[in-house]
Amino acid sequence: MISLSEISVHQGTFSLQDIAIEVPTGAYGVLMGKTGSGKTTLLEAICGLRRVAAGSVRLMGRDVTRLKPAARNIGYVPQDVALFSTLTVREHLAFALVVRRWSRSAIQVRVDALAQLLGIGQLLDRRPRGLSGGEAQRVALGRAIAMHPDVLLFDEPFSALDDDTRHEMYDLFRSIRKQMPVTVLHVTHNRDEASRLGDCFFQLRDGRIREVPR
Amino acid sequence: MKGEEPRQASAMTSIPAVPAASGDGAAAAPSGRSTDGLFLFGLSTLLGSYIVLIVGLLCALGTFTTFSHILAAIKTEEIRFALRLSLISCTMSTLLSLWVAIPGGYVLSRCKFPGRSLVDAVIDIPIILPPLVMGLALLILFQTPLGRAVERFVPVTFAAPSIVLAQFTVACAFAVRTMRVTFDQISPRAEQVALTLGCRRSQAFWMVALPEARRGVLTAATLAWARSFGEFGPILVFAGATRMRTEVLPTSVFLELSIGNIEAAAAVSLMMVVTAMVVLILARVFGLRGSGLL
Numbered sequence: 123m124i125s126l127s128e129i130s131v132h133q134g135t136f137s138l139q140d141i142a143i144e145v146p147t148g149a150y151g152v153l154m155g156k157t158g159s160g161k162t163t164l165l166e167a168i169c170g171l172r173r174v175a176a177g178s179v180r181l182m183g184r185d186v187t188r189l190k191p192a193a194r195n196i197g198y199v200p201q202d203v204a205l206f207s208t209l210t211v212r213e214h215l216a217f218a219l220v221v222r223r224w225s226r227s228a229i230q231v232r233v234d235a236l237a238q239l240l241g242i243g244q245l246l247d248r249r250p251r252g253l254s255g256g257e258a259q260r261v262a263l264g265r266a267i268a269m270h271p272d273v274l275l276f277d278e279p280f281s282a283l284d285d286d287t288r289h290e291m292y293d294l295f296r297s298i299r300k301q302m303p304v305t306v307l308h309v310t311h312n313r314d315e316a317s318r319l320g321d322c323f324f325q326l327r328d329g330r331i332r333e334v335p336r
Numbered sequence: 337m338k339g340e341e342p343r344q345a346s347a348m349t350s351i352p353a354v355p356a357a358s359g360d361g362a363a364a365a366p367s368g369r370s371t372d373g374l375f376l377f378g379l380s381t382l383l384g385s386y387i388v389l390i391v392g393l394l395c396a397l398g399t400f401t402t403f404s405h406i407l408a409a410i411k412t413e414e415i416r417f418a419l420r421l422s423l424i425s426c427t428m429s430t431l432l433s434l435w436v437a438i439p440g441g442y443v444l445s446r447c448k449f450p451g452r453s454l455v456d457a458v459i460d461i462p463i464i465l466p467p468l469v470m471g472l473a474l475l476i477l478f479q480t481p482l483g484r485a486v487e488r489f490v491p492v493t494f495a496a497p498s499i500v501l502a503q504f505t506v507a508c509a510f511a512v513r514t515m516r517v518t519f520d521q522i523s524p525r526a527e528q529v530a531l532t533l534g535c536r537r538s539q540a541f542w543m544v545a546l547p548e549a550r551r552g553v554l555t556a557a558t559l560a561w562a563r564s565f566g567e568f569g570p571i572l573v574f575a576g577a578t579r580m581r582t583e584v585l586p587t588s589v590f591l592e593l594s595i596g597n598i599e600a601a602a603a604v605s606l607m608m609v610v611t612a613m614v615v616l617i618l619a620r621v622f623g624l625r626g627s628g629l630l
Contacts, residue, residue, distance in 0.1 A: 171528050180475035198532040204525040217543075218533040269534065287376040 123147045124168065124273050124307050129177030129187075131160075131167045140177070141331050143307075143324055146268050147182065150299065150306045152316040154334070155326035161309040162201065165275050168210065168307070169198050181307070182272045197266030197274040197304075201281060203258050205250035211261050212237075212246040218269040236264045239298065256287035257286060260294070267302065276308040280315060391584060400603045409603040414579050415588055419607065421496065422584040426564040429503035432558040433511040438553065441515025442541065446524060448464065462509040467569025474574040498575040499584060503564035510563050511556040518552025519545065558619050565612055585611075 124145040131138045137159045145151030155161050166172040170191035178187045186194045205214060215233045224232070237243040240260040250258060259279055266274060269293055280288045296319070299306070310316055316323060323334040409415045444456060447448060477483050478493045492498050522545065530540040546553075568586035575582040577591055585608050592601035 166528075169528075169532050172532065190538060192526070192534045196532050199531060200525055200527060200529060202523070202592075204523065205530045206526055206530075206544050206548070208550065217530070221534040221539060257515070265529075265533070 123182055124151065124305055125180040126164075126168070126179045127180070129167065129179060130175045131172055132175055133163050133172065136160065136163070138167075138329050141201055141326075141329055145305055145307055145322060146215045147305055149305045149321040150308065150319055151322050151324065152215070152320035153307060153309045153324045153326060154311055154313070154316055155309075156311065160329065161326055162277055165198070165277050165307070165309055168273075168275060169196055170194055171173075181241070195269070195272045197269075197271035199259075199262045199266050199274075199276045199279050201277045201279070202261040203279075205253075205258055205261060205265075207250055210247055210249055211242060211253075214245075214250075214261050214265045215268055217265055224268060232268060236268055239269075239301065240264045240294070252285075255283050256290060259283065259291060263298070264293075267304070272304075274306045276305050276306065278310055279308070280310070280312070288315070294313065295319060396616055397602055397606050397609065400623045401599065401606050405599045405603040406606060409600055409607065412600075413560045415585075415604060415607075417542050417580050418583045418585050418588045418604075419611070420501065421582075422586075423566060423611075424454040425496070425499045425503055425584060426561050428500045429564045430511075430557050432504045433498070433564075434553065436508050437511035437515045437556055437560070438546070438549075439557075441517075441552075442519050442545065444512070444516045445519035451603075459509050459512050462506045463513070467506075467567075468573055470505060471502060471570035471573025474498070474505065474570060486612075493574065494578070494582060496575075497534060498584065499571055499582060502570035502574045503567045505630040506567060506570065507560035507563040509562040514559055515549070515552055518549045518556070522548050554619065558616055560581040561615065561619070562612060565608070 124143065126141055126143040128140045128142055130140065139163060143153070145150070150251070153161055153164070163172060167174050168181075170186065170189060170193075174187055178185055180186065181194060181196070187299070206217070209217070211219050212233055215276065216229045219229045219232060233246070234243075237246055240263065242257065242260050242264065245253065245257060245261070251260070262279075280291055283291060308316075308319060325332050325334050403475065416457075440459075443454065444459075450619045465473075475493065478487060483492075486492060490497060493503060526544050526548065527540040531537070564587060567584075568590065569586065571582070571584060572590070577583060577587045579591070583591070585604055588604045589601045589608075592604060
């Protein structure tokens with residue numbers, strides 16, 4: 123479960139006040155709102171990248187409000203995917219596992235499984251430079267889910283993709299969710315995308331959240 | 337819209353350069369080919385004249401010096417010592433500069449703290465200070481109680497360490513500037529993702545930020561080395577110009593000039609040009625190898 127309880131976040135002159143969201147365990151929450159409404163700021167607050175001035179963030183029942191990002195067990199895919207330019211695709215998939223000191227053989231098994239799941243086996247030795255938008259998204263997704271996170275946060279992951287690739291990614295996301303039940307909060311301003319993927323919907327407007335019926 | 341037409345027409349007729357024959361909008365667009373060409377030609381001429389100046393300098397040095405002059409210079413024990421000391425001191429000051437500049441540039445780029453602007457301004461001081469003033473300041477610093485205490489353990493003034501310190505003081509400022517710009521140009525987003533993947537700040541720095549800054553590190557090292565190699569003013573004041581003791585290649589040029597031996601001065605200068613070019617090319621080749629950029 124992702125549960126935000128009356129949280130306030132400040133970023134310069136911009137602020138979000140008394141934000142409350144609850145995405146049930148295993149559900150796919152979609153957060154919509156106009157550009158500049160604070161969606162990314164909210165995701166960063168859940169990740170621990172932005173300080174929460176008031177309220178609490180609970181993930182799977184655990185209060186993580188004051189925890190560092192590393193301790194929250196979150197898979198985060200930012201809008202620009204932010205791949206590591208000097209690492210290969212294989213190293214991206216292994217990154218969180220190396221940090222967690224998994225054994226070499228366990229990492230190998232997990233990377234192979236992810237590569238197969240995401241259909242990027244042929245890209246494993248390539249670096250991000252030259253990957254297509256869809257390939258980069260798959261790598262970013264693989265990097266985020268490698269360590270079996272409690273929750274996944276997606277920040278407009280398909281905004282730079284063409285229609286065909288976007289539909290491929292919808293299918294991929296759905297198939298991953300079937301194999302790996304995880305609670306998701308997905309930020310987008312695309313209604314079609316929201317309706318295809320989401321279970322519960324939230325609208326961020328004028329610094330306030332309201333839940334939108336399906 | 338109809339009301340605007342007469343005004344548009346009168347505006348067009350008032351511009352004599354517009355051909356009146358064709359009535360479509362494309363004809364009204366000014367023909368920019370000739371002015372664009374002139375503009376680019378002007379820019380190229382300015383750049384070209386600077387390139388001519390640099391090549392002219394190298395040619396003048398090269399034609400003034402004969403191969404026998406260079407051989408004679410290399411055979412001199414003093415010049416060989418100066419070359420050795422130059423290479424060692426420059427490498428040491430470059431390593432020291434990077435040791436300070438990489439974390440320094442990172443902190444200035446990523447961290448907001450009170451007095452950051454002041455720190456930023458202080459780093460510019462070695463860049464803007466006249467070289468002789470820098471040397472004098474170093475000399476006076478080592479006459480203070482603190483400086484004397486250091487001298488008790490490591491003799492600095494008028495000894496080889498003073499050369500490294502004089503080079504480092506100036507070169508490090510350039511290296512910090514370069515590293516700060518490098519980290520400014522790298523989005524912090526990748527490091528933030530690394531934090532969510534389980535990294536501590538230090539791990540995100542070593543595993544993500546520093547590898548991404550590799551080209552900047554190379555540029556900073558190149559700049560620091562080149563700056564150290566050509567450093568003269570602070571060295572003259574702080575280290576002196578004692579042969580076989582504190583003589584680096586710029587000192588050799590100065591000493592040869594001071595006794596009127598222009599041929600030897602030019603030969604040493606050409607040696608400096610060639611050495612600097614070889615080192616910089618090697619740094620580029622080895623630094624970029626494996627990065628996918630070479």
